[in-house]
Amino acid sequence: MDCWKSSSELKSYVINSLNHLNIKPSQQKGQNFLVNSNIINFQVAQSNISSKDTILEIGGGLGSLTHCIVNKVKKMYVIEADRILAKFLEDTYNSVSNFEVITGDAVKIDFPTFTKCISNLPYQISSPITFKLLRHKFDLAILMYQKEFAQRFFAKPGSRDYSRLSVMINLKAKCKYLKTIKPSSFLPAPKIQSSLVTIQRKNEKLVEDETGFSQFVTLLFSHKKKIVRSVLSNTLKRKAKQSNIKIKIALEPDKYNERRIFTLSLEELIYLYNNLKMKIGEDLWSDIISQNTN
Ligand code: SAM
Secondary structure, eight states: OOSSSOHHHHHHHHHHHHHHHTOOOOTTTTOOEEOOHHHHHHHHHHHTOOTTOEEEEEOOTTSTTHHHHGGGSSEEEEEEOOHHHHHHHHHHTTTOTTEEEEESOTTTSOOOOOSEEEEEOOGGGHHHHHHHHTTSOOSEEEEEEEHHHHHGGGOOTTSTTOOHHHHHHHHHEEEEEEEEEOGGGEESOOSSOEEEEEEEEOSSOSSSOHHHHHHHHHHHHTTTTSBHHHHHHHHHHHHSOTTOHHHHHHTSOOTTTTSBGGGOOHHHHHHHHHHHHHHHOHHHHHHHHHHHHO
8 A cells, every 4th residue: 555645745744844843955965855655655665575674764854755664664773864854753753662763874873784775865975875785784775866876886898887886786786777766756856867776685795705806896996997907017016026926927918907997897807806816816915905995
């Protein structure tokens, strides 16, 4: 059954709550509240929540999404940075025992254990929150992003949008593009379009040493238009003695060394990483890679 019966019901709730609190939405905090009931109902339906789930919502706002979830699940955590909104959520659900507000910045606060994350994210924290989510185990995330940001999840090697994010998200998760959301679905309407996306963690580990691989991808993609060998050569020679024979061997031309970084697929990057690690030796390699990202 739909949670919000109509968009006018939801919009009245949002406007009345803002008036009651005597606040104006803050652009700096990404406070664009959903006023399209179809989107919230769709988001909840797609999440397939049950009484076994523990939900994490990042940026609860006025509780428009919270309201549709809290009574259907085992436990619900909401992280909200705005103290007035966090207090409003606490007061609204103070009689609901499975509900907890965590007041503060979701980028800095440790996440509780959760099975599903359902959030309309404030767009300015999309990147750190996505990388942070990927460090956690969970079943499903249904997230609203700025459209351009979400497109990077699906970007193909060689395309303009292909980035460190594209590589790392595909290493750890399967993503599905659900819908494009128009600015008019929010109050106030943002200038940009948004996208709803699902993220499902992959069970299998594609690379043994994920931390090292992540450091390697960070190193390469900070020069993503350059040739692999030139970036590696600069880094390796700077960090290890030039005369080191293993470094010399690692820099000999091979099938991926001559490619531009942004054309390499996840599988090719994994091959390159494992191959370099083998040629250089685990200790020296992890020393170089970790020094580089310090
Ligand atoms: N969930 C509501 C909805 O769907 O209408 C509100 C979503 S609104 C796009 C984003 C919310 O995130 C705002 O309530 C804002 O105050 C909150 N927020 C902004 N920065 C935050 C941060 N760093 N950590 C946690 N919450 C944050």
